[in-house]
Amino acid sequence: MSASLSTPETATATAPKPVGPLFISVYALAMFGIWMSIMLPASVTLALRISEINPEGKTTSYSIAAGIGTLTALLANPFFGRLSDRTRSRFGRRRPWIVVGLAGTIVGAAIIGLSDSIPLLLLGWIVMQAFVNAASAAALAIVPDHIPARQQGLVGSLSGTASAAAVVVGVFFVQWFPSNILAQFGLPVLVAVVFSALLLALFRDDAPADDDIEPFSFREFLGSFYINPRHSPDFAKFLAALFLIGCGLGVIATYTVYILQDRIHAPEAELPHLITLAYVIPGILAVISAPIAGWMNDRTGRRKLVLGIDAVIVAAGILVTAFAESVPMFLLGMCLVAGIGTGVLYGSYIGFAVATMNDPATSARDLGVTNIAITLPYSIMPFAAPLLLGIGKGGPNYPLLLILSAALTLCGFVPLLAIRSTH
Template identity: 60%
Template sequence: MSATTSATVGRTTPTRVGPAFIAIYALAMFGIWMAINLPASVTLALRISEIDPDGKTTSYSIAAGVGTLTAVLANPFFGRLSDRTRSRFGRRRPWIAIGMVGTTVGAAVIGLSNSFPMLLLGWVLMQAFVNAAIAATLAIVADRVPEAQQGIVGSLSGAASAASLVIGVFFIQAFPTSILAQIGLPVAVALVFAAALIAVFKDDTPAEEPLPPFGAKEFFGSFFISPRREPDFAWLLLSLFLISAAWGVVSTYTVYLLQDVIRVPEGDLGNVITLVYVVPGIIAFIVGPLAGWIGDRLGRRKPLLAASAVIGGVGMAVIAWSTDVPTFLIGVTLVTGVAAGIMMGTYIAFGIAAMRDKLAAARNLGVINIAITLPFSLIPFVAPVLLTVGGGTANYFALVLFGGALAICGALPLLGVRNAR
């Protein structure tokens, strides 16, 4: 692995990375995602059920909302700090290490807590620090990987996220009564693989020159991209936001759609929900790296992302007119499997190509994370209005078509992206 100097970071073309580096990078992303995805999906809810059985639904809603807000803010903020870091150990490795230590502390607080406020503190720590590690790790693609490989390497983050939950469930099955094991073992896996990545990423370099003090302007700048200065990047953010809206509708209302629209019997609901999550997850795991590889081969990301928008819209239309489980599954697979897989396999390389300031890669990718994540937080506030359209029973048809329309509209901002293909 060739060395680079701090004077040339972001200005020279990185040499190709080998299979060993790619494998370790993928494993590190897998471990880091599993450390947070498993508690976000399963373990946190189980722990809240133990601590606050009577108020678990309210407590879980609070924890989920606060956790999402923490993640949305922490990713670009810590990315900004990473971009500015002048440590002799580089600017990414220190934050991967800090992030994993903080994640471990947060997991321990959750596992040992005996009250909801203490659990919430642990969850905030986990969400904040795991996003520090995620921001720094994603930026390695911009720092170390040449453009011809950025699609396939960048896509591994999405594939790793999809795989982490499927494999992480085995920790739940192996230790059904031990919350410490359920939450601690995924973190232990993340620590091992993150340490391996830190060890092989020896040419991590510090920020190029002394930067202004980190004041209020720098802090708020962590969350904002100027459309005037970064027009291509701003149009890409809008596209990702709109495409993610369809994903957000499906992810938020799958259970209610199955209950109230498809009318799945209560006794079959658990199996159907598992099917609806696992099948698209496997498809996304396959489609993401494939989309990344195709983008690398073509040297173009825009057509792939436009295809993701259209496929997502078509999938939402299929869901809207579904009356049985097989048809519903086809629609969900198009949205959260194919469309989401293409988007997750494309957005990192496309984002790097669209950003003007490559030296702020971690911050910029963190802002992309806001664009992708924000619809999941906003949909629950918009949905009640759409569900009341026409009066009578909940109008899921209007909600789903609205999400599909937003997804298709996500292709339009790509027309404004001029200098990235």
């Protein structure tokens, strides 16, 4: 079956045709592989590799690697998205960058697996982050390019579902090959290559960019990372709302372990088990809730309502976590924030982004900037948090930090309600 959506000559001029279950399934599997190839290293295997190379300085080395990797991803996603938007290859504008991105990801994973020093590992991590974001930027742009509006919520949500499932499934690779670092890095990439190859086989009518695009200049390069609020007011408001909701998620993601240790006072012997529960149970809930959120967006068309409800769920979960004094209460808060809250957000944000974007010629760049809005809080909040944690006496002030992050999440209603182009 071919994903016969539109001819190259009419790709941007006519509405896309509906896609069938086969294409939707293969697209979801390809996104699952792409996300797993980078999220498993970011969450688990990179830390294991660093601990092998530099056991004494592993915490410092990991912090450096995490910071460099996040910065690389933030820059690479919209930049490669911009290049994809402008590509005039006879193979289309999305397919070449999926191939180039996965090829670079393979190179980066091999460098990490074969590295015997931290600088070489950092080089591999930069290469891997840059090129996997090239692949993801091009793959995500398939949604606005070739999926009709009434299917965009569902198909976009599958990317969120894939993201949530990636680490949960990828952990099994670590369990199956506990001492084989090449397998831990390589198998997720192999999954991405296999499923992406199937996607490329179906996605044959990828149209190249128009011939009248201006030459790529330094101004164009800077434009890869900026959305003019005057030209795209609703999209800019959506990005602001997404960033504010992400502030709450970023705090929870960063301080899960420390809250267990310092607030719940979990026994050291039980900590690994509780950490697993804190990630796996919410992860399963996220996998379930993401497609439901996408279906609700398509069914009702009320994207602001769905994202607004999500902001309330995230804020409520953060407040439950802030005042939790027992493991069950802590897990309840995590299920609300990292489970249902994250799932609904991941299941709805791509469809919402597409509904507020106003230039089909820059869809990959715009989704790259959307990626910045949703991930930047994970970098900013850990730097701001120590100022709040230090207020008062008697140890880190987690309640203050969490209450403020819940308030920031609810502030997302201000730009959200101001959006006019979608309900």
